Amino acid sequence: MTSNAPFLSRERIVAPMNYNRWLVPPAALCVHLCIGQAYAFSVFNLPMTKLIGISESAPEDWTLTALGWIFSIAIVFLGLSAAFAGSWLDRVGPRKAMFLAAACFGGGFIISALGIWAHQLWVVYLGYGVLGGCGLGIGYISPVKTLITWFPDRPGMATGMAIMGFGGGAFIASPLSVFLMRHFSSETHVGVAETFVALGVIYFIFMSIGALIVRVPAANWKPAGYVAPSAQKKMITDQVVHVDEALKTPQFYLLWWALCLNVTAGIGVLGQASAMSQEMFQGRITPVAAAGFVGLLSLFNMLGRFFWASTSDIIGRKNTYYCFFLLGIVLYALVPSTAHMGSIGLFVACYAIILSMYGGGFSTIPAYLRDIFGVQFVGAIHGRLLTAWSAAGVLGPVLVNYIRQYQIDHGVAKADAYTVTMYIMAGLLFIGFLCNLAVKAVNERHYLKLQNQPA
Amino acid sequence: MSNEQESGTHGVQLIVTWLLVGIPLLWGVLQTLQNAWKLFE
Numbered sequence: 001m002t003s004n005a006p007f008l009s010r011e012r013i014v015a016p017m018n019y020n021r022w023l024v025p026p027a028a029l030c031v032h033l034c035i036g037q038a039y040a041f042s043v044f045n046l047p048m049t050k051l052i053g054i055s056e057s058a059p060e061d062w063t064l065t066a067l068g069w070i071f072s073i074a075i076v077f078l079g080l081s082a083a084f085a086g087s088w089l090d091r092v093g094p095r096k097a098m099f100l101a102a103a104c105f106g107g108g109f110i111i112s113a114l115g116i117w118a119h120q121l122w123v124v125y126l127g128y129g130v131l132g133g134c135g136l137g138i139g140y141i142s143p144v145k146t147l148i149t150w151f152p153d154r155p156g157m158a159t160g161m162a163i164m165g166f167g168g169g170a171f172i173a174s175p176l177s178v179f180l181m182r183h184f185s186s187e188t189h190v191g192v193a194e195t196f197v198a199l200g201v202i203y204f205i206f207m208s209i210g211a212l213i214v215r216v217p218a219a220n221w222k223p224a225g226y227v228a229p230s231a232q233k234k235m236i237t238d239q240v241v242h243v244d245e246a247l248k249t250p251q252f253y254l255l256w257w258a259l260c261l262n263v264t265a266g267i268g269v270l271g272q273a274s275a276m277s278q279e280m281f282q283g284r285i286t287p288v289a290a291a292g293f294v295g296l297l298s299l300f301n302m303l304g305r306f307f308w309a310s311t312s313d314i315i316g317r318k319n320t321y322y323c324f325f326l327l328g329i330v331l332y333a334l335v336p337s338t339a340h341m342g343s344i345g346l347f348v349a350c351y352a353i354i355l356s357m358y359g360g361g362f363s364t365i366p367a368y369l370r371d372i373f374g375v376q377f378v379g380a381i382h383g384r385l386l387t388a389w390s391a392a393g394v395l396g397p398v399l400v401n402y403i404r405q406y407q408i409d410h411g412v413a414k415a416d417a418y419t420v421t422m423y424i425m426a427g428l429l430f431i432g433f434l435c436n437l438a439v440k441a442v443n444e445r446h447y448l449k450l451q452n453q454p455a
Numbered sequence: 456m457s458n459e460q461e462s463g464t465h466g467v468q469l470i471v472t473w474l475l476v477g478i479p480l481l482w483g484v485l486q487t488l489q490n491a492w493k494l495f496e
Contacts, residue, residue: 020468029480171486175486293494299487
């Protein structure tokens with residue numbers, strides 16, 4: 001370790017050769033457990049429509065539609081910042097990137113609190129949406145390459161652990177936010193601004209701890225007993241493709257669409273899960289039970305991130321994505337039948353597996369990119385690929401909502417309005433299957449020449 | 456620092472860092488499971 005190197009530099013955090021690599025995943029989890037809060041942002045929506053009216057919305061209060069933009073802006077800036085910061089991150093190392101993510105995400109909450117106090121919605125858009133969104137994007141990609149380098153024998157499991165944290169962050173944020181709002185609220189005050197300040201400080205500290213404990217391996221470090229496979233597998237390269245060159249390959253766009261379509265199908269039903277369960281099982285699933293159903297789906301979303309990414313280390317990334325698409329097609333096609341059969345258990349089981357594969361898509365993609373393009377620029381390439389998430393974030397909910405409304409407007413009963421949606425989602429997954437099928441090893445002409453490879 | 460001392464330090468660090476992230480996550484998962492149970496009541 002070079003002690004006189006700048007505190008946030010990569011050189012400062014090079015680990016000694018006998019460093020225990022299992023100390024690194026908690027550093028990644030410190031960041032991902034915090035930024036996973038984004039999935040729980042909706043807990044603020046209703047209280048933020050009553051900032052002036054307190055017990056009910058006043059005419060000057062913000063509307064749900066206007067508030068909905070906060071999350072959308074954050075997801076767009078997640079994708080943009082991940083795309084633009086990826087190359088910078090590969091240069092400066094994970095500590096500086098994690099610290100910047102902590103400052104952006106924590107700072108986003110503080111600025112939003114000011115916006116709430118001043119009742120200026122554009123300040124909240126700027127705070128949580130733009131600044132917080134940048135914190136989300138930089139924080140999301142910052143530990144990925146580090147983990148892949150520490151776990152060359154199990155890259156899927158390693159990134160799966162961190163990205164599982166992103167899925168799990170909502171479990172912490174949701175009850176914590178409700179607790180804080182209750183604590184800070186009074187008869188004349190809903191307590192959202194104070195909750196934002198508290199969360200901003202808590203998340204900044206927790207993410208900074210991650211930045212402090214993260215380490216990168218020394219140049220020639222290998223795990224004890226690890227021998228790189230002598231016979232190179234066809235779909236796993238030991239070469240390097242530069243991030244700019246990766247964008248010129250069909251593989252990048254095929255994987256972009258594979259991720260986009262998998263996420264579109266998952267995000268579309270996740271957003272509608274509560275309403276869908278109540279409408280498909282009218283009178284049998286209450287709003288309270290539906291909330292429990294959504295929580296259960298989020299749990300499978302989180303567990304799937306670890307399970308599928310770890311499985312991909314054994315069966316391969318391409319086969320794992322085949323599982324997502326083929327199993328997904330069967331399950332989406334089966335969902336309407338479970339409703340007709342009146343089987344809540346089967347309905348829940350189908351959705352649980354679907355959501356596990358939605359999460360699995362996110363967590364398996366970094367290792368898939370590493371296999372195809374090599375480890376050197378995987379952070380930057382992963383960052384650019386995450387624009388697929390931003391696109392799916394718009395496409396999925398729009399598709400589900402539009403198709404459902406179209407069905408209802410044409411006289412289809414609410415309970416049956418999701419049938420066509422499910423079949424269309426299965427169709428999208430079939431296209432995703434074809435994209436995955438077309439992924440082959442990168443042509444040798446795209447490989448970085450040895451003399452150009454950075455040290 | 457000797458190798459034995461270093462591995463001892465790593466052992467303590469390992470427990471502390473995993474508890475740091477494990478406890479909040481477990482708490483959140485338990486809260487979620489409590490709510491999810493209402494689906495089957």
